[in-house]
Amino acid sequence: MASIAKRPNGGKMIQFFDASGRRRAIQIGKIPMKAATSVRVHVERLVSSRITGHALDDVTALWVSKLDKTMLDKLAKVGLIQARESAELGKMIADFIKLRTGDVKPRTVAKYKVVKKHLTDHFGTDKPLKSLNAGEAKEWRAYLISKGLAENSIRKLSGIAKTMFNYAIEKELLVKNPFNCLPSALVPTRERHFFLSPEDTEKVIKACPDDEWKLIIALARYGGLRTPSETFALKWSDINWAENRFYVTSPKTERYAGKEGRIVPIFPELRPYLDKCFFDPAEDRSEYVIAKHRIRSENLRTTFHKIIKRAGLKPWPKPFQNLRSSRETELIERFPIQTVVSWIGNSPAVALQSYLQVRESDFEQALHICCSKAPKSLETARNDEESVIADT
Known part of the structure; x- marks a missing residue:
């Protein structure tokens, strides 16, 4: 048990015996007896925790956490708490x-x-x-x-x-x-969505300074790869030319079991750009598909913006992610969602929330379908009826 002792100058101190039986004291200054009693209770709990090895109760733990450095140093000096690291x-x-x-x-x-x-x-x-x-x-x-x-x-x-x-x-x-x-x-940030049409994609690719840059854009727009992480991780050994597919290592999701990578088809739109970099005898082929532009200090986004402007287009938000988003939006029209997310490397929830877009062509198609199936107006129906009667 701890006790409160008064000093001649009016100050107070808490006295107690530690785990080794040694008598210890903590100076707490000139404070009211009620406050001193509260300190004594917490000191008793700290002593009990040290002796028994049991966890400290939440109330005293909270009390200790709010003490100033002076009081913390006093408690540490008598062995009731460990000396605290700098809490800045x-x-x-x-x-x-x-x-x-x-x-x-x-x-x-x-x-x-x-x-x-x-x-x-x-x-x-x-x-x-x-x-x-x-x-x-x-x-x-x-x-x-x-x-x-x-x-x-x-x-x-x-x-x-x-x-x-x-x-x-x-x-x-x-x-x-x-x-x-x-x-x-x-x-979701749908206001930052941008669909890059196949026609504009080809304009951007034609404005690229070399074949590697063309492939960087094609891998994102036609292959759905994350740029730069998945594009830079792609090796020529990952490409299965015979079966028209390739393995994509995914640094972003590799910490999740079964998400280390995925198999993606070599889509017909993508194949010419892979062939050009792989089979061109003028290219000094290395281990990685992207060799010349994989330097980390190179700012891909800045260069990409220059390419977009050179193609006569205005740079759009999230330039590389919207290439992936455009591809996933296209693929979802032709394949089941479980197949598409397997190729793109996200989940159905993420695809619906952050990737799949509503395009202007969707509105046009809706109007075309609705108009072709719309019921006849009353005037058109009356004219048709009069024509039938006249024929009879």
Whole structure:
């Protein structure tokens, strides 16, 4: 049991015996007896947890999480808690990124660093973690909106921030995640959909500077590959020329069982561009299908925008993803959805939410079908009836 002792100067201290039977004391200053009694109760629970090895109850764990550094140091000095690591925002995120660097892809680490920059730019590197609350998390979201970021980009950043603060909870630097209040599930962005017609696709391909760039676009538009991840991972050994199909390694989904890759047909529209790069004697063929333009420092999107403009078209949103989306929209007209999503590498839910588009040609086709099957007007029916009577 712990007890409260008064000092001559009016201060108070909590006295107790630790697990080894040694008498210890914690100075708590000149505070009311009611507050001192509350501290004594929590100290008793900490002592009991240390002696028995049982988990600390939630109430005392929450109390400890809200203490200032001075009181935490006092508890650590007498062996009731472990000495706390620095609980500042910048260091916590740096530790998280260092821990994850070995088990995630470089592109994911780059996303972590983007989130770190947004968090530290807004809150500051030295922001104490325990001072963050849900209100400040919402203010951070408002800050991202003011930066002109798209809704889904903000949600992706929020999801990563949640993961970082879950790590802080695991490290016992926090009890509650202040970013759990932020939405992180992606929402459909149909206003950013764009269907690239086969005619315009050929214009874009003709405007490409070389055969490899033509193949990059053809693989996305006619093969439905993710660019650059799946396109850069494609090897010549993955192509089965005899059976007109090829294997696509999917870095984005490989962490899910059975989603490491997929088999895709060599569609007739795609075949000429593969043949050109594979069989052209002037090409110095390497292991990978895309060899010259696979340098990570090369900005594919910037170059692609220049190609689109050279073709006489206006660059559209999400340029490479909308190539995949255009292909999936075409294929769904001719094949069952389970077949199409198997080739494209997504799920029916994702396809319906984020890929499949309604085109202008769909409206035109609907009008054509409806007009051809529309019932006759009253005047037309009367004229037909008069014609029959006249014939008789």
